[in-house]
Amino acid sequence: MIKPLIPPARRVGRRRTMNMRSVVEAILYIASSGCQWRMLPGDFPPVSTMRGYFYAWRAIGLWQSINQLLVMAAREIEGREAQPTAGIIDSQSVKTTESGGISGYDAGKKIKGRKRQIVTDTLGFLIFVFIHAADIQDRDGAPHVLKAIRRRFPWLRHMSLAA
Numbered sequence: 001m002i003k004p005l006i007p008p009a010r011r012v013g014r015r016r017t018m019n020m021r022s023v024v025e026a027i028l029y030i031a032s033s034g035c036q037w038r039m040l041p042g043d044f045p046p047v048s049t050m051r052g053y054f055y056a057w058r059a060i061g062l063w064q065s066i067n068q069l070l071v072m073a074a075r076e077i078e079g080r081e082a083q084p085t086a087g088i089i090d091s092q093s094v095k096t097t098e099s100g101g102i103s104g105y106d107a108g109k110k111i112k113g114r115k116r117q118i119v120t121d122t123l124g125f126l127i128f129v130f131i132h133a134a135d136i137q138d139r140d141g142a143p144h145v146l147k148a149i150r151r152r153f154p155w156l157r158h159m160s161l162a163a
Contacts, residue, residue, distance in 0.1 A: 001073065002066050007057075018045055026050045064152075071125045083155045084121035089145060090162035091117045093134045104135025117145045119159075127153065 002024070009016035026044040030037065037047045044050065057063060072082040093106040096113035105112045111134060119128040130145045142161065149156055 002069060005062060005065055005069065007060070007062070018049060023050060023053050027054050030054075067126065071121070071127065074125055075121070075123065078123060080123065083153075084123075084125075084127065085155055086122050086158040086160070087119045087127055087149070087153075087156050088122070088160045088162055089117060089119050089142060091115050091138050091141070102131075102133045104133030106134035109134075115141065117141050119145065119149055127156075 003020075006020050006024070022045050026040055027050060029035075029040065029044065030050075037051055040047055040050065071084075075084065076082050093109045093111045093115045094113050095111055096103045101114070103113050104115075106115065113134050114131055115134045115136060117130045117132070117138070118126060121127055128145070128149050130141070130148060132141055132144070138161070146159065149159075
């Protein structure tokens with residue numbers, strides 16, 4: 001189902017010897033298990049290869065496209081239109097380490113870290129994720145989320161904010 005989205009091998013240089021299905025399976029294994037890259041089981045391709053593909057595909061937005069395709073397919077299976085017209089925004093503050101990117105202090109939750117603002121459709125399928133410092137209040141972060149959603153998902157017409 002996602003095979004057409006995987007970038008083709010380069011025309012120049014060394015030929016691709018890696019099985020792209022194994023690459024996707026390894027990355028999905030990391031995402032579902034939460035294990036570290038170096039803890040991948042030995043039957044997967046080399047860690048450096050997996051990490052390289054993951055970051056390259058993230059940079060071109062491939063994971064968002066794959067998620068969008070899978071959400072559309074799941075909605076059709078549920079008997080709904082492929083593209084949702086309504087969504088729900090919610091946020092969650094999570095602790096972070098001292099180093100490693102943006103962070104802030106969420107006074108309401110008393111957490112120093114980042115805030116995830118997620119958008120799901122009415123069936124609960126993940127549509128969009130926006131990550132920023134935890135010190136940005138929901139009311140201030142929501143316009144950024146809505147602007148980003150509007151660009152990527154113009155068919156979303158109704159949004160509800162979770163309390």
